[in-house]
Amino acid sequence: MARYAQVHGSVALITLTNPPVNALSAAVRHGITETVTRALRDPEVKSVVICGENGVFCGGADIREFAKPMGGPPLVPMIAAIEEGDKPVVAAIEGVALGGGLELALGCHYRIAHTKALVGLPEVTLGLLPAAGGTQRLPRLIGIAPALDLITTGRHVAAQQALKLGIVDQVTDQSTVDVAIQFAKQVVGQPLLPRKLSTQPTPCPPDVDILLEEAMTQVKRRARGAIAPVACVMAVRAAATLPYRAGMQKEQELMATLFRSSQAHALQYCFFAQRAVGRWKLSSGAHSGNSKPRPVSKAAVIGLGTMGRGITVALVKAGIAVVAVETSDKQLQMGKQIVSEMLKREAQKRNETPRLDLIRFTTSMLELKDSDLVIEAVFEDMPLKKQVFKELSSVCKADAFLCTNTSGLDVDELAAVTKTPELVVGMHFFAPAHVMKLLEVVCGSRSSPEAVATAMYLGKRLGKVSVAVGNCPGFVGNRMLRPYLEEANFLLEEGATPELVDGALEEFGFAMGVFRMSDLSGLDVGWRIRKESGLTGPDVDPSDPPRRRQGQRYSPLPDLVCEQGRLGQKNGRGWYLYDKPGGRVATPDPKIHQLLEEYRLKHGIRPRRVDRQEVVERCLFALINEGFRILDDGIAAGPEDIDMIYVFGYGWPRHRGGPMFYAGMVGLPKVLERLEHYWQAHPDVPHLEPSALLRRLVDSGSPPIDTWRDFLQRPHSQL
Numbered sequence: 001m002a003r004y005a006q007v008h009g010s011v012a013l014i015t016l017t018n019p020p021v022n023a024l025s026a027a028v029r030h031g032i033t034e035t036v037t038r039a040l041r042d043p044e045v046k047s048v049v050i051c052g053e054n055g056v057f058c059g060g061a062d063i064r065e066f067a068k069p070m071g072g073p074p075l076v077p078m079i080a081a082i083e084e085g086d087k088p089v090v091a092a093i094e095g096v097a098l099g100g101g102l103e104l105a106l107g108c109h110y111r112i113a114h115t116k117a118l119v120g121l122p123e124v125t126l127g128l129l130p131a132a133g134g135t136q137r138l139p140r141l142i143g144i145a146p147a148l149d150l151i152t153t154g155r156h157v158a159a160q161q162a163l164k165l166g167i168v169d170q171v172t173d174q175s176t177v178d179v180a181i182q183f184a185k186q187v188v189g190q191p192l193l194p195r196k197l198s199t200q201p202t203p204c205p206p207d208v209d210i211l212l213e214e215a216m217t218q219v220k221r222r223a224r225g226a227i228a229p230v231a232c233v234m235a236v237r238a239a240a241t242l243p244y245r246a247g248m249q250k251e252q253e254l255m256a257t258l259f260r261s262s263q264a265h266a267l268q269y270c271f272f273a274q275r276a277v278g279r280w281k282l283s284s285g286a287h288s289g290n291s292k293p294r295p296v297s298k299a300a301v302i303g304l305g306t307m308g309r310g311i312t313v314a315l316v317k318a319g320i321a322v323v324a325v326e327t328s329d330k331q332l333q334m335g336k337q338i339v340s341e342m343l344k345r346e347a348q349k350r351n352e353t354p355r356l357d358l359i360r361f362t363t364s365m366l367e368l369k370d371s372d373l374v375i376e377a378v379f380e381d382m383p384l385k386k387q388v389f390k391e392l393s394s395v396c397k398a399d400a401f402l403c404t405n406t407s408g409l410d411v412d413e414l415a416a417v418t419k420t421p422e423l424v425v426g427m428h429f430f431a432p433a434h435v436m437k438l439l440e441v442v443c444g445s446r447s448s449p450e451a452v453a454t455a456m457y458l459g460k461r462l463g464k465v466s467v468a469v470g471n472c473p474g475f476v477g478n479r480m481l482r483p484y485l486e487e488a489n490f491l492l493e494e495g496a497t498p499e500l501v502d503g504a505l506e507e508f509g510f511a512m513g514v515f516r517m518s519d520l521s522g523l524d525v526g527w528r529i530r531k532e533s534g535l536t537g538p539d540v541d542p543s544d545p546p547r548r549r550q551g552q553r554y555s556p557l558p559d560l561v562c563e564q565g566r567l568g569q570k571n572g573r574g575w576y577l578y579d580k581p582g583g584r585v586a587t588p589d590p591k592i593h594q595l596l597e598e599y600r601l602k603h604g605i606r607p608r609r610v611d612r613q614e615v616v617e618r619c620l621f622a623l624i625n626e627g628f629r630i631l632d633d634g635i636a637a638g639p640e641d642i643d644m645i646y647v648f649g650y651g652w653p654r655h656r657g658g659p660m661f662y663a664g665m666v667g668l669p670k671v672l673e674r675l676e677h678y679w680q681a682h683p684d685v686p687h688l689e690p691s692a693l694l695r696r697l698v699d700s701g702s703p704p705i706d707t708w709r710d711f712l713q714r715p716h717s718q719l
């Protein structure tokens with residue numbers, strides 16, 4: 001839909017009307033085609049302004065339409081008709097001009113943006129490229145290097161920056177449409193040809209080939225197997241080396257391949273899943289639509305270890321006052337120094353002043369009495385956390401929300417020691433907490449809708465993707481991680497090396513393989529948990545054989561590594577050797593290879609050749625299988641929740657859509673068949689036994705992922 005009006009006698013004003021973001025649906029494209037034709041034909045009209053309703057120019061093509069057969073006028077000729085016309089057309093950009101929205105603006109002869117507007121070509125984040133001429137017009141307008149940057153990253157650019165780059169002609173803090181109308185009147189009669197980007201040569205530096213080569217190398221390194229960024233470079237190369245029409249032809253060919261790719265489907269699924277997880281629902285019937293968050297103007301953080309420090313920084317970055325509590329002066333001073341440095345670094349990046357004034361560092365819990373919400377981030381130890389919660393319950397105001405950053409302990413057990421269990425909720429951040437985008441909001445059985453709403457909303461304020469999950473050991477993310485880690489250890493026993501396993505997972509697209517990730521997190525973390533669970537250390541049942549615990553297969557390998565003082569990156573030795581303690585450069589360590597050989601010899605294991613496919617199948621299908629169990633148990637409300645947790649918290653490659661989406665892409669019958677195969681080979685590994693939900697889905701003909709909720713054993717999630 002597009003509204004047409006004639007203003008000031010000679011200016012046609014075309015307003016895109018498709019809330020909330022005026023996406024270019026078939027109806028909008030139809031509306032634009034019709035109104036532009038009318039304006040160009042009307043002799044009274046001398047110039048045209050295109051704007052969007054409700055302060056938003058256009059959020060781009062309607063992504064929902066990509067899953068259906070495309071109807072309506074195509075974008076390319078629609079934009080070409082605007083550019084080719086003989087009347088000046090001005091885009092009045094408020095809010096956003098993204099993707100097809102910016103391409104539409106690039107087809108206009110002039111662009112005027114509001115100071116708060118954002119522009120960009122984010123198609124690459126959807127597994128596509130800007131195929132309505134964006135890859136050909138933008139380089140002609142701003143040059144190859146900046147166009148490559150914007151098109152391959154998809155980043156949004158603020159109006160002032162867009163002005164500097166030459167994307168827009170003017171920025172205003174007045175009514176953009178009024179300014180554009182005045183502008184449109186003034187430019188009548190000026191030569192239009194230089195404003196028609198498709199007719200202009202692409203400004204190329206003499207070393208353009210080197211520039212493009214370097215961009216390709218860099219993009220391939222960053223892409224971790226994603227194909228769209230590579231196609232984007234190829235399209236920009238076409239803009240640099242071919243005439244416009246041939247460049248357009250190349251753009252269309254590349255788009256046709258991307259459009260049908262599984263990666264594009266995965267990335268578009270992620271776009272909607274990211275938004276869907278914000279719409280949470282509890283088993284009580286309360287949901288995001290009927291539960292209001294309470295404002296949080298003063299928060300508190302208990303414990304200034306790695307997590308507490310990151311959480312403090314995240315809160316301050318969002319402009320929230322924080323009381324930061326440590327037990328001793330020494331710990332407090334150390335925490336204060338590190339937090340201050342972190343805040344200064346963050347502020348420097350954004351050219352801002354660090355808001356150290358927002359933090360009050362103290363060793364007194366009494367200073368928490370006026371905090372609206374407290375986040376406990378002490379050591380992962382139940383008795384200690386209970387003691388903290390008891391104290392919080394007595395010192396905080398009666399309606400303060402009491403949150404725990406536990407990564408897997410029972411939220412109900414903590415709530416039970418407080419006077420207000422309904423105000424207790426889990427807020428599980430991921431390290432580094434001021435950087436990682438994921439927040440698991442753990443709903444205890446007594447958490448009130450208001451507590452959940454407040455934690456979810458606070459997460460959003462901190463720039464996180466908040467996902468509501470149920471309360472069980474490890475919640476969603478860490479519960480699924482356990483079979484993944486165990487399979488990786490079993491593969492080492494059977495003949496693999498850490499670098500073989502990591503290589504396979506990194507080739508799949510993970511930023512880091514499982515062993516490098518464990519080294520980064522610190523190997524002592526899991527060691528302590530295993531000791532507490534009686535899997536290693538003095539509490540092990542002496543009748544258990546060395547590689548069995550609690551009735552199932554167990555690999556003591558990670559315990560042996562820790563016993564040798566190898567704690568990971570922090571002390572320079574873990575599954576790998578590092579350049580220095582805290583260093584990041586990992587090299588394979590012959591001592592680990594020797595340890596593996598001796599271990600196999602000791603336990604009579606004949607090493608065999610493990611290939612990359614087996615690594616991916618055993619590690620990832622075991623993780624996915626646990627995901628199906630989590631769904632069936634009602635711990636996650638839907639597959640999207642699990643997928644967003646893995647994409648934003650665990651480095652799952654976004655172009656593979658998350659573990660549950662990936663299972664659907666591989667084919668559920670195949671996942672089931674491989675799990676059955678591995679379970680038969682390893683009957684003492686319960687996590688390889690295919691889950692009941694996976695079997696039900698396969699028996700029902702492997703329905704699409706958006707219907708899986710209909711097959712769960714419980715009608716409602718346990719949230």
Ligand SMILES: CCCCCCCC/C=C\C=C\CC(=O)SCCNC(=O)CCNC(=O)[C@H](O)C(C)(C)COP(=O)(O)OP(=O)(O)OC[C@H]1O[C@@H](n2cnc3c(N)ncnc32)[C@H](O)[C@@H]1OP(=O)(O)O
Binds near residue numbers: 020060126130256275
């Ligand atoms: C065989 C070969 C065939 C090839 C033919 C292909 C031809 C195609 C040619 C050209 C293609 C052009 C490609 C594009 O333009 S792709 C789209 C590019 N645009 C984007 O990626 C922007 C996406 N949107 C956003 O980034 C944000 O939504 C933003 C616009 C910044 C607004 O953010 P915010 O205010 O935070 O609001 P939400 O993100 O929550 O969005 C509100 C609701 O609007 C829905 N939405 C947003 N954008 C779109 C869109 N482009 N299409 C459809 N729907 C969109 C979003 O899902 C929210 O909906 P809901 O409330 O239901 O969750």
